Amino acid sequence: MIRFEQVTKRYADGTTAVDGLSFEVAEGELVTLVGPSGCGKTTTMKMVNRLVEPTEGRILLDGEDISTMDPVRLRRRIGYVIQQVGLFPHRTILENTATVPALLGWKKARARARAAELLDLVGLDPAVYGDRYPEQLSGGQRQRVGVARALAADPPVLLMDEPFGAVDPVVRERLQNEFLKLQSQVRKTVLLVTHDLEEAVRLGDRIAVYGQGRIEQFATPATVLGAPATPYVADFVGADRSLKRLSVTAVDASALEEVPVARTGHAAPNAPWSVVLDADGRVEGWLSADEPDRTRPAPEPIPLGASLREALAALLQNDAGWLPVTDPADGGRYVGVLTPAGVHRALRAAASGETTLSSR
Incomplete structure (x- = not known):
């Protein structure tokens, strides 16, 4: 579904944010990009919806080179969830959720019905929350609205940038579990950026572990924890990686x-x-x-x-x-x-x- 072919992003001051990235995300797969701040993981994600343009290489979406696509239409095909959520404060929760369908020209009744359906799916009763405004919701509830809004036009791809980083640990774990449950139903192709290894392990079907602008290892959570590909990865996942494997090993x-x-x-x-x-x-x-x-x-x-x-x-x-x-x-x-x-x-x-x- 998403394919990077030798993608590099170099800025005018000579900084190379990502260097020669090549990897593929299968349809319906959830891939987490994890690494320290400034390693290039957010730049990687933003190149998928052309908020950042690559200097070299190609990115293919369902086999089509995204550089040939109209950026606005491309972005309307891709759900986008960020840590700060970005809800419009002057619009109700139902109106916020219906934003993209409205931009796509859906009739108002259809857009609102879809928004209500998605709010219900993320555990927010539209009869209770639909007419509220963002300031009337908790941080975790606003994050759920952000996910619902990203899914409203039924995009095949979902980009998530530190989506659960702004809430406390208890709420974060609950949101992660709810998102996994939701993903099992909707099966979107997801790129999720995080600096938290525990989150990457919990959520990812596969993990891309970033060094400086490069992927050091791209594998399942169990493989990354059980067989780090490089000393850098071994150091990043930590000496307690055997304990972390508890989260990705099944009772068999x-x-x-x-x-x-x-x-x-x-x-x-x-x-x-x-x-x-x-x-x-x-x-x-x-x-x-x-x-x-x-x-x-x-x-x-x-x-x-x-x-x-x-x-x-x-x-x-x-x-x-x-x-x-x-x-x-x-x-x-x-x-x-x-x-x-x-x-x-x-x-x-x-x-x-x-x-x-x-x-x-």
Whole structure:
């Protein structure tokens, strides 16, 4: 969908912002550009909608050289979300969201209906928020409006420049999760600029790690964390990269342990402890050999495919030392038990290129 071919941006004072960039973003893929301030990642993104013109090379959008396109029409085909949001203070939230459809000549009723649909999609009831003004919303709510506005004309490409950087950490994580959920529904081709490695890892299908004007590594989050391509990348991702891999490594059946299973209403097996399942194969509790007639509450199950970060957090929140794991593809039926040893096995497998979170 987006292709850079030996793209360079050099300014009149001799500064080279980006130098010979070549990479491709597939349709429906979310790529994060991460690196220190001044490394060229924002310049890269702005060249896609021609807010910055490259000095050399070509950028193709769906196979077409963007330098041959009218810049205004090009920008109306590309959603753009910035940290400061940029909402018009004198226009209502509904009017702000309908901005691009209105510029494209949509009839007012159609533009407003689309705006209401998008506000609802990002979790803002248009009946409640549609007639409010930006100053009446929290920072996180304004950021959601910015995303809705960028999506209003259904553009194939979405550019996001530090979109969640202006809100506090708790709201930021919530917005990131909501955006991932939204992306799973709309599947836009996304370039997202961030200086935050944790955000890049959490959101990106692939990550472009920038040095000074160049991409040092372009790979999946698991690969960047597990096998840094250069000493620069290793230093950038940090010595704690094994811990960061928890966020991009999935709970997989190979990491689970089998324990004896008891069925509701049947005698307990001859074992120190066992998991109790109902007639549908769902977790009901667990039994101890000390009290085989008393079913105890089991820890809250986690699904296959959840991140090891979520699993480890759940393990630390209970005293059992294990978690039941269920299969959402099989109606939530029990498939095994995850222990701290299983978390360790899954991390080692991820370091070998196995068992990573699938594309979101």
